[in-house]
Amino acid sequence: MPVDLLAFPLVGGRLALNFVGTLGKRTTERFERMRTPEDLAHWVELAGLGSVSTTAEDLMNARAVREALYSLTLAALNRGPLRQADINLVNGWAARATPAPALATGVGQADGVRANALQRQDPEPSASGVLAVVARDGIELLSGPEVEAIRECEDPACTLLFVDSSRGRRRRWCSMNSCGARAKMRTLRDR
Numbered sequence: 001m002p003v004d005l006l007a008f009p010l011v012g013g014r015l016a017l018n019f020v021g022t023l024g025k026r027t028t029e030r031f032e033r034m035r036t037p038e039d040l041a042h043w044v045e046l047a048g049l050g051s052v053s054t055t056a057e058d059l060m061n062a063r064a065v066r067e068a069l070y071s072l073t074l075a076a077l078n079r080g081p082l083r084q085a086d087i088n089l090v091n092g093w094a095a096r097a098t099p100a101p102a103l104a105t106g107v108g109q110a111d112g113v114r115a116n117a118l119q120r121q122d123p124e125p126s127a128s129g130v131l132a133v134v135a136r137d138g139i140e141l142l143s144g145p146e147v148e149a150i151r152e153c154e155d156p157a158c159t160l161l162f163v164d165s166s167r168g169r170r171r172r173w174c175s176m177n178s179c180g181a182r183a184k185m186r187t188l189r190d191r
């Protein structure tokens with residue numbers, strides 16, 4: 001089946017890994033899915049982080065956070081050098097403010113059903129707030145128990161990372177719709 005290479009893969013099981021996956025085929029074609037500020041805004045929405053307006057500077061910052069998270073993940077997997085600059089960059093973004101949830105008095109109080117109805121009324125997130133959320137997720141992931149379950153898709157060209165939360169931890173592919181399906185077809189052909 002055809003796979004849209006530009007579509008954001010959300011197979012990582014963690015915000016930080018899904019963000020890292022916005023650059024595909026890292027060792028060969030380096031397939032950039034986050035090409036414009038609008039792409040970043042689209043990813044933010046797909047990730048369930050709200051709708052943000054984004055600038056060229058946000059895009060540049062987003063890619064910097066992404067690459068720092070990627071290289072720290074490789075380091076955590078003993079596959080790359082651990083660089084203090086990456087740590088500093090992720091820490092710096094994680095320290096930025098994120099929108100605080102807020103309560104507001106609810107509508108429909110006149111119906112008498114819920115006289116004291118309260119509603120959650122979150123402020124619009126900013127691009128830098130979103131990067132803070134992603135950076136914090138990376139910190140939590142790389143310093144927590146799930147780091148042991150980070151895998152790379154077994155298709156050598158793919159390079160997508162995911163947290164293997166399958167029973168027995170035997171997940172091999174980023175997705176059964178793409179790399180997994182191709183591997184299955186190869187096996188069938190070889191028979």
Ligand SMILES: [Zn+2]
Nearest residue numbers: 153158174179
């Ligand atoms: Zn894959």
